[in-house]
Amino acid sequence: MDFQQHGYRATKPRARASPPSGGPLLFDDTSSGPPPMNSQNFYSSEYNMAGASAGGQDPGVGNLFADPMASAAMMYGSSLANQGKDIVNKEINRFMSVNKLKYFFAVDTRYVMKKLLLLMFPYTHQDWEVRYHRDTPLTPRHDVNAPDLYIPTMAFITYILLAGMALGIQKRFSPEVLGLCASTALVWIIIEVLVMLLSLYLLTVHTDLSTFDLVAYSGYKYVGMILTVLCGLLFGSDGYFAALAWSSCALMFFIVRSLKMKILSSFSADSMGVGTSAKPHFRLYITFALAAFQPIIIYWLTAHLVR
């Protein structure tokens, strides 16, 4: 159950210039400026040790690399690994912008706590605007209204583990079921994002909602699903339906308030005056349809777990 601990407490707030400390890095945290010192130190120390022993100086120092052939092979291997890493990065950058993706994972513990609270109880939150900083949206670290991909990813993984546990409690578990559950949930997210993209395109709504934003907003329902399944396991059928009602209402409110700013009041570049396009009520329909879809899919994906 390593993942469950990892899920909500792993990240620490990072100062701008301090190198990352403790533990292995999960990814290069270049969002705070200078590259991490770990990889550079690793390689330079490699080279130092290999260089010292390749010079045939002091066999006591580079005991690991006493054989010059092994040290040469180690240098060649590390340079090859570097090249491979560059090639992979270049190829990935062709399909999706990795920097844009890093924006969504720039979170810290405070943000995660506040966002989870907001997802489950959004009724007292006053200000739903996403704050900007000179034309670029603020990272989730500084703005609690910004969408992120960390919570949806972790919630998805937690949901899969929870589904496995629920099935195991009812003695209906088998490894294939886990994979099936995971791919079903993933497919539903993909379908939802595609339908949203299609409807936003057809109604020529010019928003700044990128694909990743939509994935993020779709992924927030997993938090509600986890809560529902937990209550269903702990308190039986009544608890399940109560938690379902609660998280559905909270999630619907959250989605409508968050997307209202982005969809309903977006200005197109070439429209005269303060106007929406010809059919402003369609935008309302889209938002409400998306909100109404959430309870349905929550019920669909969790009902079989708490029968």
Added chain:
Amino acid sequence: MAFTLYALIQTAILFTNAIAVLHEERFLSKIGWGAEQSIGGFGDEPGIKAQLLNLIRSVRTVMRVPLIAVNSVCIVLLLLFG
């Protein structure tokens, strides 16, 4: 309704094939969905119908060649693995 990823791929291929086989002059013009009817004036934003026609035409143009490849692969796989 349990979906596998393979079902998603199949659905996507079937949908794209369905859009790609809509013939321009034999079918779409007959029901008033041809390419020339979608070009409105400039100025106001295109409506839903124009966007839809645009989408159909662009899917046909872009996906014609990749669909040949994908369909061939699919046929071979289905023949081999049933």
